[in-house]
Amino acid sequence: MAPDVIRVLVADDEALVRAGLRLILEATDDIDVVAEAENGSQAITAVLRYRPQVVLMDVRMPGMDGLSALKEINRSPGSSKVIMLTTFDLDDYVHAALRRGAAGFLLKDTAPRDLITAVRTVAEGNAMLAPTVTRRLIDAFADRRSPDVHAARERLAVLTGKERQVAGAVARGLANNEIARELAMSETTVKAHVSRSLAKLGLANRVQIALLVRDSGPY
Template identity: 55%
Template sequence: MIKTLLVDNEHLVRSGLRMILDTAEDIEVVGEASDGAEALRLAGDLAPDVVLLDIRMPGMDGLTAAGELTASPRAPRVVLLTTFDLDDYVHRALRAGAVGFLLKDTPPRDLIAAVRTVYEGNAMLAPSITKRMLEHFAAPASEGAAVAAKRLEVLSERERAVLLTIARGMSNAEAGRALHISEATVKAHVSRILDKLGTTNRVQAAILAHDAGWV
């Protein structure tokens, strides 16, 4: 079972998310929190696999909580709940270790698929949403671009190709088809890329590629 914690200051939002996730046989909502501080307490007690975390909350907001959660010894996979046009802090949260974000009007089927996706170790890099977010925020100054490009020099030609597919929002399966290699080979390349770059997840690697001007 995928143990999931819901964090949102609006009871109706949490109830809606729970109702959707309860329809999935492999997902269990183990708790609900109304702010970041409560989320940290519950995460420590319940050890969730995935945390769906709103950004804008009174008290400790989602951005602060995301950093705390991803730095914890038993770090869950953190996915931010956001409204695209309003939440200007998403990019910072992704850099802090969150694995992606969902719009609050995400269709039920996609919400369930998202929880499964991050639990399996993948990031939320849907081309229709995340790519727009990355492009919106990743408009680096030339100095930042140069630093990012320097970090990427450690990658082999094949690893660069794989990273480019990640930055474009492709799943491992899609990347495999595009590069004519197996999904297992893509996963192996992704692991080496994260290790070489010192990043903790695919989203951070993708942001680095955007900062370098690859996409």
């Protein structure tokens, strides 16, 4: 196995789901599923044994669930990055997963291409959230915050016009392909704008961009 191949652990209590995820991921040249687990306890053991870079883990599993396993996995420094998977787009799961250090949160109906992108993105050290999850999370935080509009606008002033357009689209929860269509640019260009914006603003992920844009007022 080449040294740059991404090592992945798949944790889900349904064998068919695990098989499907393995089939999707191993259709690429740069991802290898090194182990599977049926519950949170098995996932923790597998992480210690196989040291995967990324864990795809179901939220709801018998015995120890995914959220409990996530908390244990993230107690170790330099631990695997965990992407939570669920069929349920529920705020409680999203908030709990993010509080416990999840690097991503995807719905199980995520398109195969987006799943692969998520694994690669998280392996590179970035966060990845499903667009629908992003929208709900932004709305939830917006209800609780009293934004400093002036400060937010000052921070966003470092972005170019195109970067601000992309940031505004991110704040509306659009995925990269949707942004590309709306702004008539390639997905590669959209990704580049997002990456540069994160670096300029000193932010970690798309959700933080979205919240900053929301704080700045109408977009």
